[in-house]
Amino acid sequence: MLLITPYPRLVSPLLATKSTPESSFTRRARASSSSSSTSSSSYPWPFLRPKRRLNGFKLKSATVPGDVESGSLVKGLKLGGMFGVWYLLNIYYNIFNKQVLRVYPYPATVTAFQLGCGTLMISIMWLLKLHPRPKVTPSQFPAILQLAAAHTLGNLLTNVSLGRVNVSFTHTIKALEPFFTVLFSVLLLDEWPSLWIVCSLLPIVAGVSLASFTEASFNWIGFCSAMASNVTNQSRNVLSKKFMVEKFVVLKQEALDNINLFSIITIISLVLLVPVAILIDGFKFTPSQLHLATSQGLTVKEFCLMSLLAGVCLHSYQQVSYMILEMVSPVTHSVGNCVKRVVVIASSILFFKTPVSPLNSIGTATALAGVYLYTRAKKVKPNPNSKSS
Numbered sequence: 001m002l003l004i005t006p007y008p009r010l011v012s013p014l015l016a017t018k019s020t021p022e023s024s025f026t027r028r029a030r031a032s033s034s035s036s037s038t039s040s041s042s043y044p045w046p047f048l049r050p051k052r053r054l055n056g057f058k059l060k061s062a063t064v065p066g067d068v069e070s071g072s073l074v075k076g077l078k079l080g081g082m083f084g085v086w087y088l089l090n091i092y093y094n095i096f097n098k099q100v101l102r103v104y105p106y107p108a109t110v111t112a113f114q115l116g117c118g119t120l121m122i123s124i125m126w127l128l129k130l131h132p133r134p135k136v137t138p139s140q141f142p143a144i145l146q147l148a149a150a151h152t153l154g155n156l157l158t159n160v161s162l163g164r165v166n167v168s169f170t171h172t173i174k175a176l177e178p179f180f181t182v183l184f185s186v187l188l189l190d191e192w193p194s195l196w197i198v199c200s201l202l203p204i205v206a207g208v209s210l211a212s213f214t215e216a217s218f219n220w221i222g223f224c225s226a227m228a229s230n231v232t233n234q235s236r237n238v239l240s241k242k243f244m245v246e247k248f249v250v251l252k253q254e255a256l257d258n259i260n261l262f263s264i265i266t267i268i269s270l271v272l273l274v275p276v277a278i279l280i281d282g283f284k285f286t287p288s289q290l291h292l293a294t295s296q297g298l299t300v301k302e303f304c305l306m307s308l309l310a311g312v313c314l315h316s317y318q319q320v321s322y323m324i325l326e327m328v329s330p331v332t333h334s335v336g337n338c339v340k341r342v343v344v345i346a347s348s349i350l351f352f353k354t355p356v357s358p359l360n361s362i363g364t365a366t367a368l369a370g371v372y373l374y375t376r377a378k379k380v381k382p383n384p385n386s387k388s389s
Contacts, residue, residue, distance in 0.1 A: 117311025
C-alpha cells in the first residue's frame with residue numbers, strides 16, 4: 001500500500017527508505033524530474049509538484065511594457081507635482097519675505113526667525129518619525145560646521161539684499177551663481193570647466209551687468225549683499241561636494257542622508273545666527289518695535305502671519321529641493337532651478353508691479369538664457385586631463 005502525504009516535502013524518512021517496484025510510468029516521471037530544475041527535483045510525483053512555471057509567468061507578467069509605462073507615468077506626475085510645489089513655495093516665500101522686510105528692516109532677526117521655524121519643523125519631523133534621526137560622528141562635525149556657516153551667511157545676505165532692492169533684481173544678480181560655481185570648483189576641487197561652460201558664462205555676466213546698470217532700485221548694499229550671497233552659497237555647494245567625497249564615505253552606515261544633513265545645517269545655523277542677530281539688531285521683538293512695523297501698512301496679525309509663512313515656505317521649498325535632487329540628476333535639477341528663477345522674477349514683477357525698462361528686461365533675459373545654456377553645457381563631458389592654462 002502506497003501512502004502519500006498532502007505535503008511531499010514532509011514525507012516521513014521511514015517511508016522514504018522502503019523499496020517498491022517502479023512502474024514504467026514512475027521511471028518516466030523520475031527521469032523527467034531529474035532533468036528539471038533543482039527546486040522541483042524533490043517532488044517525485046509530477047501531479048503533486050507546485051506549478052512554479054505558472055507562478056513565474058505571473059511574476060513576469062507584472063513587468064510588461066504597459067506596467068512599466070504606467071510606473072513611469074506615475075513617477076513623472078509625482079516629479080512634476082514636486083517641481084510645482086517647489087516653485088509655488090519659492091514664489092510665496094519671496095512675496096511674504098519682501099513684505100515683512102519692507103516694514104521690519106532687520107534682516108538678521110528675520111533670518112534667525114525663519115531658521116527657527118525650520119528648526120521647529122525639523123524637530124516635529126524627527127519626533128513623529130517621519131524621517132530617521134541622524135547619527136553624527138565627531139569627525140564629521142567640523143565639516144558640517146563649515147557648511148552651516150556658509151548657509152547662515154547665504155541666507156542672511158540674501159535677506160539683506162531683498163530688504164534693499166526689488167525681488168526681481170536680487171534674483172537677477174543671483175543668476176551669477178554658475179560663475180562662482182565654476183570659480184570655486186577650480187580653486188577648491190581643481191575641476192577645470194570645458195569650453196562650452198566658459199562660453200555659457202559670458203551671457204550671464206553680460207546680462208547681469210546690463211540689468212544692474214538699468215535697475216531703478218539699484219542700491220550698492222543690496223547689490224553687494226546679493227553678490228556676496230552668491231559667493232557663500234556656491235562655496236557651500238562646492239564644499240558640500242568635497243565633503244561628500246572625502247568625509248561622507250560612511251554616511252549610509254551612519255544614516256546621515258542629504259535631508260538630515262540639511263536639517264543639521266539648519267539647526268546649527270540658528271545657533272550661530274541668534275547671538276549675531278542680537279548683536280547687530282538688538283532685541284527687536286518688543287511691542288514698540290512691532291507697533292512701528294505695523295504702522296507702515298500691516299496689522300500685527302498680518303505681520304506675524306507673514307513672518308511665520310515666510311519661515312515655513314523657506315524651509316519647505318529647500319526641503320523639497322533636496323527631495324527632488326534625490327530623484328533626478330544634478331543637471332536636471334539645475335535646469336529646474338533656472339526655470340524656478342524665471343518664475344520667481346516674473347511673479348514678483350507682477351505682484352509688486354515693479355517698473356521694468358526694456359534694457360533691464362533684455363539684461364535679465366540674457367542672464368537667464370546664459371544660465372540655461374550653462375545647464376546644457378554641463379552635459380558635455382570634458383576631457384578630465386585637459387586644463388586651461
